[in-house]
Amino acid sequence: MRLMRTPKKVDISITNRCNLRCRYCYHFESAGDVEGDLPAAEWFRFFEELNRCAVTEVTLAGGEPFIREDLKEIVHGIVRNRMRFQILSNGTLITDEMASFLASSGRCNYVQVSIDGSMPESHDVMRGKGSFAKALQGLMILRRHRVHVAVRVTIHRKNVNDLESVARLLLEDIGLSSFGTNSAGAMGMCRKNAEMVQLTTEERTLAMETLLTLSKKYNGRIQATAGPLAEARGWLDMEEARLWGKQLAPVRGCLSGCGCYWQDLAVRADGAVTPCTMLSHIELGRINRDDLVEIWQNHADLGSLRGRNRIPLSSFSFCEGCEYLQYCTGNCPGLSYTLVGEVNHPSPDACLRKFLAEGGRLPERSLLC
Amino acid sequence: MKQKNPIANPLIVLREEFDDWAILFDPDTGNAFGLNPTGVFIWKHLDGKHDTDAIVGRLREEADDVPADAAEHARQFIASLEQQGLVGYEVQT
Numbered sequence: 001m002r003l004m005r006t007p008k009k010v011d012i013s014i015t016n017r018c019n020l021r022c023r024y025c026y027h028f029e030s031a032g033d034v035e036g037d038l039p040a041a042e043w044f045r046f047f048e049e050l051n052r053c054a055v056t057e058v059t060l061a062g063g064e065p066f067i068r069e070d071l072k073e074i075v076h077g078i079v080r081n082r083m084r085f086q087i088l089s090n091g092t093l094i095t096d097e098m099a100s101f102l103a104s105s106g107r108c109n110y111v112q113v114s115i116d117g118s119m120p121e122s123h124d125v126m127r128g129k130g131s132f133a134k135a136l137q138g139l140m141i142l143r144r145h146r147v148h149v150a151v152r153v154t155i156h157r158k159n160v161n162d163l164e165s166v167a168r169l170l171l172e173d174i175g176l177s178s179f180g181t182n183s184a185g186a187m188g189m190c191r192k193n194a195e196m197v198q199l200t201t202e203e204r205t206l207a208m209e210t211l212l213t214l215s216k217k218y219n220g221r222i223q224a225t226a227g228p229l230a231e232a233r234g235w236l237d238m239e240e241a242r243l244w245g246k247q248l249a250p251v252r253g254c255l256s257g258c259g260c261y262w263q264d265l266a267v268r269a270d271g272a273v274t275p276c277t278m279l280s281h282i283e284l285g286r287i288n289r290d291d292l293v294e295i296w297q298n299h300a301d302l303g304s305l306r307g308r309n310r311i312p313l314s315s316f317s318f319c320e321g322c323e324y325l326q327y328c329t330g331n332c333p334g335l336s337y338t339l340v341g342e343v344n345h346p347s348p349d350a351c352l353r354k355f356l357a358e359g360g361r362l363p364e365r366s367l368l369c
Numbered sequence: 370m371k372q373k374n375p376i377a378n379p380l381i382v383l384r385e386e387f388d389d390w391a392i393l394f395d396p397d398t399g400n401a402f403g404l405n406p407t408g409v410f411i412w413k414h415l416d417g418k419h420d421t422d423a424i425v426g427r428l429r430e431e432a433d434d435v436p437a438d439a440a441e442h443a444r445q446f447i448a449s450l451e452q453q454g455l456v457g458y459e460v461q462t
Contacts, residue, residue, distance in 0.1 A: 004386045054384040056394045056401075082382050082396045106397055 001262055003306070006053040007296055009264045011277050014043070014074060015063040016269040020090050022114075023126045023193040024156060024184035027063065030338075032280035033188070034270040038287075040070045042271060044077045046287040051081035053292055057109065058085050061277065063269065066093035072101055079107050086150075088112045092131055094138035099145035110148040113139045115179075116156070118165035125158045126197065139174070151179040155227060156197045160207050167214045171221055178220075181211060183227035186349060187278065187338050199228070201358040208232035212367035220369045226332070235352045236365050238327040248327050255344060256309040257329035261302055265295070275305055278334025279343065304344075308333065311344055318346055322353050373459045375447050377415040381455050385409065393455055402453070407432075411443055412450075417459055421447060 013027070015037045027033060050058065058078060065071060065087050078085050084107045091113035102108045115135055117123035123132035142149045151170055153159075159166065170179045183204075184190045184197045199207060207228035215222040215229065224230040241248045250256060261275045265284075268274060273284045273295055284302060285295045296302070313319040313330055322328070330336070331350030333343045340348065348354060356362075377383075382394040389406035404412060407428070414424040425440045436442075450456040 002387055006384075008384075008386075051382075054382050054394075056382060056384060056396070079396075082380060082394075084396050084399055109399065 001259070001306070001309075003262065003297065005297070006293060007055060007263060007265045009057045009059065010050060010055055011059040011061060011264060011266040012043075013062055013267065013269040013277065013280075014060045014065050014071075015068050017067045018062060018064040018090070019067055019093060020064065020128050020131060022090070022128070022189065024154065024188075024190035024197045026185060026187040026190065026278070027061075028189050029192065030188040030280060032268050032274075032277060034268055034272070037068070037269050038271050040073050040077070042288060043074055046267070046271075047077045047081040047083070049288075049292055050083060053296075055083060057083055059088060060085055061088040064090055064093060066098065071098070075102070075105055075107075079105055083107070084109050086110050086112065089138070090114050090127065090131065091135035091138035093134075094141050096141055096145070099141045099147055102142075102147050103145045108147055110150045111142055112150040112152050113142070114154060115139065115151050115166070115170065116154050117159045117162050118169045119162070122159040122162040122166075126154075126156060143174075149176070151176060153179060153181045155181060155183040155199065155207050155211075157199060157203060158196075160199060160203045160210075163207070163210045163214060167218060167222060171218050176221075178223055181222060181224045181227050181229050183207070185226070185332075185335055187334065191338065201355060201360045204228055204231075204355070205361045205363075209363040209367065212363050216367055216369050231350070232363055233368065235355075235362055236368060238324050238352055239362060240365065241327045242324060251309055252329060253313055253326040254309050255311045255313065255330040255333070255346065257331040257347070257350070258308075258333055261305050265292075275302060276334060278332060279305075279337065281337070282343075305333070308344060313346055316346060318348065318351075324352050328352070374417050374420045375415050375451070375456050375458055376417040377412060378455050378457060383409070383412060393450075395453075395455065400453075402455070408446060411446060415447070415450075415456055 013032055016034055066089055086109040089111055113135055120132040139149055153166055170176045183199060190197050211229040212232050237248060266274045266277045267287055268280055271287045273287060274280045274282055282301050284299045313325050313328055319325055330346035332347050335349050336345045336347040337343045383391055384394055385391040389409055391404045391409045393402045393404060410428055411424055414427060421443050422440060425443050429435045447456055
């Protein structure tokens with residue numbers, strides 16, 4: 001792959017504070033969980049550098065971005081520096097005034113709001129009492145002000161049987177054009193609460209089948225880049241390729257599962273530049289101290305990550321004898337780091353062979369849209 | 370009222386990604402427009418100090434085999450940028 005001169009997007013943890021403590025939060029208790037938020041002035045200086053680098057968008061995440069009292073000033077800084085933005089939020093702190101401001105900025109791509117259930121029981125059990133009602137209220141406020149909303153449903157053990165009602169709520173009752181799904185990955189708080197949060201193999205099988213069924217019913221309006229729906233699609237493709245000897249694109253059979261560091265960078269709340277929010281333990285430098293272009297083009301750790309896609313899966317004992325080897329990508333390096341302590345390793349969580357060996361079943365291919 | 374030389378909209382981001390190719394990004398709309406190396410050269414000279422003929426003159430100095438009708442193509446290109454709000458003109462009253 002060829003490297004762009006500068007990153008296209010930067011994911012910023014604009015705060016380390018949050019009003020909730022969701023049981024599967026990837027941020028808290030990860031390397032991204034750092035003390036102290038940078039003052040707005042630091043971010044303004046950094047946005048000026050992003051402008052010079054022709055970065056076109058930033059993602060504001062956290063913590064909970066709406067907890068920052070100076071969020072409007074920060075958005076003004078983004079707008080001043082010719083960028084667009086999106087905000088990842090739990091939705092509970094969104095006010096009419098803020099939604100009106102975001103709409104008036106003209107630069108907000110979307111606000112992502114987490115809605116994990118069709119009712120308080122299946123949402124609040126992981127996010128805290130009262131959070132479902134507040135998140136739903138935040139979502140409706142944003143819609144009223146015509147701010148584009150991207151809803152994310154994180155699938156866990158307490159909502160896996162509620163997915164049909166979740167789809168009905170979001171797509172029929174509220175009338176969203178689509179929503180995204182994921183599952184609680186083994187990162188941050190989720191590791192501590194894995195027993196309560198993470199799907200068993202049987203539940204994962206159920207989630208895949210249910211989500212494929214719902215996605216078909218709603219004409220592809222349920223999306224995923226990770227989690228059971230994405231896995232179902234990816235694994236069905238791998239199985240078909242294996243059966244019929246097909247080629248899958250892009251590069252397979254190597255650690256090619258993630259390409260985000262070819263386009264994006266991330267910054268922690270303390271100003272440390274990292275390759276990705278999922279790899280926040282890898283410090284590449286500091287904003288307003290180190291030159292971003294220099295980091296992007298020449299940092300050895302980034303170079304090493306970009307070279308992952310040349311590491312064959314056949315070099316790992318974990319993959320020995322696997323009949324899916326030439327169709328697999330090894331998946332997310334962040335997950336592999338948290339699970340086995342190595343970035344350059346296939347993620348065991350995304351292993352089709354392991355899933356099947358543990359009794360998992362792939363859905364019928366006819367369920368694909 | 371006399372129209373002066375074309376000026377690139379300062380709000381538009383020139384994002385040079387690979388080699389001499391680039392995209393123009395309009396942050397207000399989120400739209401992006403691809404530019405080939407000649408387009409990038411012209412864009413960088415839309416500073417209000419050069420008219421189309423001057424830009425093409427500079428292009429002839431810097432590049433080989435510039436076609437005879439390059440000025441007409443450059444005018445059309447600048448007009449299309451203007452239509453999309455990417456280029457404006459300072460107006461002398």
